[in-house]
Amino acid sequence: MTCHARVLTVVLAFASILITDGAATAGPPRAATPRPAAGAPAARTGIYTFPAAANPSPASAPAGHTEAIYQAALQWFDRAEPMVDKLVPVAEQAAESLLSGGTLYVSGNGGFADEYDFRAGGFPFTEIWQGQELEDDDVLLIGNFRPNEMENPRARIDYVVRGYGRRFGGAMAVHLSGHDWPQISRSLPAVNSGHWHGRLHLVDTGAPEGAGIKELCIGQFSATVLGWVLHGEIISAATRKGKTLATYASDWEPGGRDWDASVKGRHEHPKYKVPPIPAGKIGKQYLKTCRGQLAEFLATQPGQVRLAGRRMAESMKKGGVVWAITDSHVLPRGAVVPAELTRMKMFGRSYDWGYFSRSTPKGDLLLWMGYLRYPRGTIEAAKRRGCDAVVVTVDKGPTDEHTTHVRSCWKDFDTVIDLPDYPIRVLPSSGVMHTVQWYALMAETLAADKGPR
Secondary structure, X not given: OOOOXXXXXXXXXXXXXXXXXXXXXXXXXXXXXXXXOOOOOOOOOOOEOXXXXXXXXXXXOOOOHHHHHHHHHHHHHHHHHHHHHHHHHHXXXXXXXXXXXXXXXXXXXXXXXXXXXXXXXOOOOEEXXXXXXXXXXXXXXXXXOOOOOOOOHHHOHHHHHHOOOOOOOOOEEEEEEOOOOHHHHOOHHHOOHHHHOOOEEEEEOOOOOOOOHHHHHHHHHHHXXXXXXXXXXXXXXXXXXXXXXXXXXXXXXXXXXXXXXHHOOOOEOOOOOOOOOOXXXXXXXXXXXXXXXXXXXXXXOHHHHHHHHHHHHHHHHOOOOEEEEEOOOOHHHHOOOOOOOOOEEEEEEHHHHHHHHHHOOOOOEEEEEOOOOOOHHHHHHHHHOOOEEEEEEOOOOOOOOOEEEEEOOOOOOOEEEOOOOOOOOEEEOHHHHHHHHHHHHHHHHHHHHOOOO
């Protein structure tokens, strides 16, 4: 909880989109979603296609790998706004189910599922889907970062489009992936309209085919962004029905833990009522805010990212191991460590690091993908053991002979959308920012690693 192009028109149809979060909850009594009568014609809907890239205008070559990755991310955002309006009817359908007491299940890539589970600015009725049978008012949100996701085999695209087995029941499902990926595009014609009856929504994230750093980055952040856009439009759809869905606060926010206790197990907030919010407003605000944060990072931090990449490469060339430790939800199971970096380890969440840190040998390096505050005690202890550090946080931090600080560009307490008459913000941006930061760091480390040994 903490913290934080493709023209492909497949006309065959049945799909839409949806999104959700992940933390289990009991809610109001469940009301079964009406199902079509036997023999009724299957609903025909559309497959949502991401806007194609315009012909690029001449531009000066980027200064480095970080700049190239961030420019690609910004160009994605420049095409993404039409997706918000496409997601509105999906969000309205999902809101109706969730207001009936349904659970928002998240699946696909493990990092995608983790991003919405027990999350600041997300819902307290989200749960990671393990393949259990779904009820009619549940919503299943599946996000793919890469073409061959297999972390939850029950969420495979060929299983989903067929409605394979009984596990999907009468639930609604939203699938986020790149429709330029041949593994996905060849599966779309297999949609079983006899099972789904308009309850399956297939959304193109605009992630390109390919396995380079840039493609990995866009695949990961595009699904993450559209997932949060969907969350925001579900929130606003509920307000147009006179309801205010409950959301979590950040643990770092004053009173955050007490707030979370007050909404645990709830679908609607027991006290606050948000007035009706126009369709598309929250989703577009979220896109604009994330784009602004990316642009700020691009304007201020590439030099630090290059320095960090050089230092990580140097440490590994000398026999050290780089330990990636993160406060992020999305990175541990979502991010790729390039195969060439054989001495880098994705350790996982920061709360597991304390005991293991005692045995970290001299010459290793900590890559600390942090949240808000600079982890001064942890970094100073590592330096006393002879380890160097690269630290990414919102707070300012030192850069010296043994420490490299990269400053994140989001704001306290990660969440970015203000709702009228609601005292905390919703929708975090750190998972999006961390994703692009991660792949910029990987690109610069790879570039430095190819230098003389």
